[in-house]
Amino acid sequence: MSLSGPMRLYLTGTHPCGYFDDREARDLVLDPADPRLPRAYPSALAQGYRRSGAHVYRPHCRQCRACVPVRVPVAAFAPDRAQRRCLARNADIAMTDCAPGHTGERFALYERYLAARHAGGGMDAPAPEDFDGFLAGTWSPTRFYEFRLDGRLVAVAVTDVARDALSAVYTFFEPTLAARGLGTLAILRQILHARGTGRGHLYLGFWIAGHPKMDYKRRYRPLEALIDGTWRALDPGKEG
Template identity: 40%
Template sequence: MSSPSPAGRQLQLYISTPQACDYLTDRQSQNIFISPDVTVTPSIYEYLISIGFRRSGQHTYRPHCPSCRACISSRVDVQTFNASKSQRRVLTKNKDLSVSSVQSIFSTEHYELYCRYQAFKHPGGSMESFGENEYEEFLCQSFGNSLMFETRLGEKLLAVSVTDIFGDALSAVYTFFDPEYSARSLGTFSILQQIKATQNRGKRHLYLGYYIKNSVKMAYKTNFMPLEMLIEGKWRRYTKDDELPDQSASLDSPITF
C-alpha cells in the first residue's frame, strides 16, 4: 500500500489490526501508518496533515475503518476566526495567566502534570499508565518542528499544549492541564492561545485533529467556528448555522488508499 507525496514519491503504508474504538462504542477501528523506514520531514508531514493524517510521537497515521468514516480532519481558519461570547469570558477569566513557549523536551514538571491530568480525565485509560519513556515518545518526540506552550499562574504550571509549527499552519497535538483548575476552562483557553499564536506568526490554519459528531470527547472542536473539515478529499467550511457532517468520505472515495 502506498501514497504519492507532493513530489510524486511513493510512501509505504501499513494497516493496523482491528481493535475496539476509543470514541464510538460497539465499533472497531483501524489505522494506516506511514512506514517507520520513511524519514518524515516537517514539509512532508505538513502535506500529510493536509490530507487527513495525524501523528502520535513520530508515528504518522490516519483512520482507515472498513465500515466507518466518522473521524473527520478539522482546522480553524484563524484569519476569519472570532471568539464567541463564552470564549471571550474564558479569556477575561484567565487574564492573570501567562503563556510562553518552550522546547519540546522532557520535563519532570510537565510529566507530573500529565499524570494528574490522565488520572482525572481518563482514569483507567491506556495513556494513564504511561511511564516517563512512553510519555517522552508520545509528546516530546516529533519531526523537529514542535513547541510546548506553558500556561502558568505565577510560577505554578497549569497547562501544557504540544504544538507543531508548519510553513502556513500550526497543529494542536495534545493539551493537558491541572484538574484542580478545571473551572478556568483551560482546554478552551489553550486552544484560543494556539489560535493567537497562529495569528501572531502570520499563518493561516490551526489544525485541531479529528472531529467525531457522535463523540463527546471530540465534538468540542465545533466551538471554534468557522471550522473547516476534510470531506471527500476537499476542505469545506462550516459555520454555526450549518448542518455538520457525520462522515468524511464514502468507502470508494479517492482519498482512501
C-alpha cells in the same frame, strides 16, 4: 540517504476503536522509517493526517467515517461570548513557547491530569518514556506551550509547528482548575498565536459529530472539514 518514488503507506490491522466501544478501527500510517517524513508532514496535515508519537496516521475504517479532520482558518476566527469570557478570566496566565520533552514539573502535571481525566483507561499510570514517546516525536517540529499562573505550571499545549499552520497535538492541564477552562484557553491561545505568526490554520485533529469527547471542536468557528478530499466550511448544525 536519498529516496525516490512515493512514500510507503501502511494499513494497520483492526484494533479497538478509541471512541466507540462497539467498533473496530484501522489506520493508514506513513512509513515512519522514511527520512522524508519531516518534509512530508505539513502536506500530510493538509491531507487529514495527524501525528501521535513518531507516527503520522489517519483513520481508515471499513464501515465508519465518523472521524472528520478539521481545522480553524485563524484569520477568520471570531471567539464567541463564552470564549471571550475564557480569555478574560485567564488574562493572568502567561503562555511561553518552550522546547519539547520531559521535565519533572511537566510529568507531574501530566500524571495528575491523566489520573483525573482518564482513570482506568490505560493511560493513568504513565512512565516518563511514555510521555516522551507519545508527545515529543524524535523528528517532529514540536513545541510545548507552557501556561503559568504566578509562576506555577498549570497547562501544556503540545503543538506541531509547520511553516503555514499549527497542529494541536495534545493538551494537559491542572484538574483542580477546571473552572478556568484551561483546555479552551489552550486552543484559543494557539489560534491567536497562529494568527500572530502569519500562519493560516490551526489543525484540531478529528471531529466526531455528537461525541461527548470530540464534539467540542464545533465551537471554534468558522471551522473547515476535510470531506471527500476537499476542505470546506463546516456548519456543525447541519452535519451528522
